[in-house]
Amino acid sequence: MSAVDVAIAALRTLEPEDVRVLRAIEDLMTRHEYVPVEEIVRASGLHPREISYRLDRLHELGLIRRWAGTYTGYVLRMAGHDLLALYALVRADVLEAFGRPLGVGKEADVYDALMPGGRRVAVKFHRLGRVSFRQTKRVRGYTRPAVWADWYIRSRTAAKREFQALKLAYAAGVSVPEPIARNRHVIVMGIIEGAELAETWLLEPEPVLADILSNVRVAYVSAGIIHADLSEYNIIIQPDGAVLIIDWPQFVYKDHVNAHEFLARDIRNVLKFFRRKFGVVVDEAATFEFVMGLRPSVPGLDAYLGGSSTT
Numbered sequence: 001m002s003a004v005d006v007a008i009a010a011l012r013t014l015e016p017e018d019v020r021v022l023r024a025i026e027d028l029m030t031r032h033e034y035v036p037v038e039e040i041v042r043a044s045g046l047h048p049r050e051i052s053y054r055l056d057r058l059h060e061l062g063l064i065r066r067w068a069g070t071y072t073g074y075v076l077r078m079a080g081h082d083l084l085a086l087y088a089l090v091r092a093d094v095l096e097a098f099g100r101p102l103g104v105g106k107e108a109d110v111y112d113a114l115m116p117g118g119r120r121v122a123v124k125f126h127r128l129g130r131v132s133f134r135q136t137k138r139v140r141g142y143t144r145p146a147v148w149a150d151w152y153i154r155s156r157t158a159a160k161r162e163f164q165a166l167k168l169a170y171a172a173g174v175s176v177p178e179p180i181a182r183n184r185h186v187i188v189m190g191i192i193e194g195a196e197l198a199e200t201w202l203l204e205p206e207p208v209l210a211d212i213l214s215n216v217r218v219a220y221v222s223a224g225i226i227h228a229d230l231s232e233y234n235i236i237i238q239p240d241g242a243v244l245i246i247d248w249p250q251f252v253y254k255d256h257v258n259a260h261e262f263l264a265r266d267i268r269n270v271l272k273f274f275r276r277k278f279g280v281v282v283d284e285a286a287t288f289e290f291v292m293g294l295r296p297s298v299p300g301l302d303a304y305l306g307g308s309s310t311t
């Protein structure tokens with residue numbers, strides 16, 4: 001079972017005391033590699049006998065990991081982090097039911113889900129820098145910060161950044177998934193349907209390229225942001241043929257010191273792909289000027305961008 005599957009299964013039997021214990025461990029993980037039982041007691045406010053029962057229960061559910069050495073301590077598993085985020089989103093009436101995985105990668109897992117009103121959404125679990133717990137065999141210290149808490153902190157940061165980028169882009173009219181809610185390392189967004197550009201054969205590539213460039217332009221000119229990691233792998237061709245640009249955690253604002261470098265790289269990646277796969281050759285300098293709002297169109301794409309090639 002995946003971490004998400006474990007979290008969803010546990011969510012059905014979760015009790016308020018379980019949540020208090022999980023939150024106590026979560027809060028203390030930045031200070032301890034394994035959180036001592038006495039500190040969990042202190043942070044949760046529960047009786048030691050209650051804590052002992054809850055820790056055994058959460059361990060059996062696969063939400064926490066136990067370590068016994070010079071002391072007995074606990075740390076959240078990935079499923080424990082997932083559960084806390086899902087619990088908060090369910091309690092906020094954002095999520096009601098989960099479906100199949102839409103994509104599982106090194107840095108994120110994306111699932112199909114339903115909101116209480118029946119709307120389909122995508123739920124993205126950031127997994128930036130995730131590590132294998134079973135490979136961590138060195139001696140743990142009493143107060144050493146959790147080495148695996150690093151992935152969780154980085155994942156939270158990535159989710160926060162991506163959610164902010166989606167809000168800015170969506171409000172400006174960029175074709176991105178609608179940002180709905182975020183909790184910890186999890187983002188709920190509009191459903192993602194279609195196929196990656198990398199896996200799609202286009203009979204008419206020029207209008208699709210124009211659609212991509214137009215969206216990059218709106219993101220830059222109107223939203224003031226740059227994707228900074230754009231490629232054929234995070235551009236989705238939707239069933240109606242329109243593009244959807246996803247995966248924004250690395251975005252930068254257009255006043256970033258390296259903004260032009262990031263923007264040029266995004267443009268170069270897209271043009272290189274269309275040239276290699278579809279034989280579409282477009283002037284890079286003119287495209288850069290178009291995206292920055294310095295010219296109304298790009299030679300060769302005028303008919304799809306709605307302008308002329310003159311500045």
